[in-house]
Amino acid sequence: MIEITINRTESGIIQSFEMSGHALFADRGKDIICAGVSAVSVGAINAVHELTGVTPDIEHRVDGFLRCVVPEELPDDVHEKVQLILEAMAVSLRSIEEEYGKHIKITFKKQEVE
Known part of the structure; x- marks a missing residue:
């Protein structure tokens, strides 16, 4: 199963996400x-970088692990663009989860204090 955690600040802003595992829906490559x-x-991640110039802190491993952390202290206009892209990602991932929930699980975590 692919497990995805999307971490939000207390005010609801996506600060980071990470994913690990494999869906095991079909053979590798299919x-x-x-x-x-x-x-x-x-x-x-590519859209954030290309459209906003922001380079998130990324950790990616061949075992399927991916972590992306949004830099803090971005100008408001840039921050809004980054959030729009990440919210669109979350919507797309939830769509996949709705259809294939046995193979993907998304958890949203919210910080208690900013």
């Missing part, structure tokens, strides 16, 4: 769930 999750998450 797993549409893994491919979809990878395309959505890596596409969002």
